[in-house]
Amino acid sequence: MDDSILFNKIQDGDMTAFYQVYMSYWPLLYSHAVRMLRDEEEAKDIVQDLFIYAWENRSKIHFEKIKPFLYVSLRNRVINQSLRNKVEQKYLKRTFPVHNFDEYLHVEEDILYKELEAEIEKGIEALPPKMQAIFRMSRVENLSHKEIAEQLKVTTDNVKKTINRALKIIRSGMTKIIFTFFLFFMST
Structure with a gap:
């Protein structure tokens, strides 16, 4: 099925169409996120959050193809998570002034x-x-x-x-x- 038709069904609230997208792209996105983050749990969380976001905001999202949207969104989420991790590490080092x-x-x-x-x-x-x-x-x-x-x-x-x-x-x-x-x- 063409991605644009599939997305139109998702925008109309068709859970079956959304599930089809989820099952098609989840393994690829998860694998990609694990490679970038080197943390399986964080990767799972980010991909799950991405799909939740996509479902909850399906009527606001405008894109021609699902795949580019998912990959760009995933990349942005991974970048944001990496930045959060760095800030957290800096905070921990300042809060707990030990050598390690x-x-x-x-x-x-x-x-x-x-x-x-x-x-x-x-x-x-x-x-x-x-x-x-x-x-x-x-x-x-x-x-x-x-x-x-x-x-x-x-x-x-x-x-x-x-x-x-x-x-x-x-x-x-x-x-x-x-x-x-x-x-x-x-x-x-």
């Missing part, structure tokens, strides 16, 4: 790990004495369930259940720090 931003991330990661260790220790200390002893024998002394059961003269099933209950108690008190960890690692 990776060094800052390493320090931040260390702090989060120490906070996590402290929260785990608080959780262990809050356990009832017998549960705490069994948990420490398992996790700190690295004893098997069988070895713990023999030392305490209980069943291995009892040891297993006690450790599972201890883990549930410790995890329930760590929701905030786990969420912080998750956000940190998703942003890096």
Whole structure:
């Protein structure tokens, strides 16, 4: 189908025609964006945004061929993203005056790990004495369930259940720090 006919259908709100353009050009645009940005996630976002923009502004866009419009728009979006990335890097370097931003991330990661260790220790200390002893024998002394059961003269099933209950108690008190960890690692 001729691009101009296809675009006329898109301007009239024909989602099927738009989907046809999307399926035809998405892989090419994505590949092109990855080569320019060297970042697959940014490339996906930019191409998706381009198609969303094209659909939402279909009645305002005037062009004879779809392909040139998409490629020029993609190039402009990639240039804008590159400029934003440079500004962001400058801001980060000024805001976090360390010799290397990776060094800052390493320090931040260390702090989060120490906070996590402290929260785990608080959780262990809050356990009832017998549960705490069994948990420490398992996790700190690295004893098997069988070895713990023999030392305490209980069943291995009892040891297993006690450790599972201890883990549930410790995890329930760590929701905030786990969420912080998750956000940190998703942003890096």
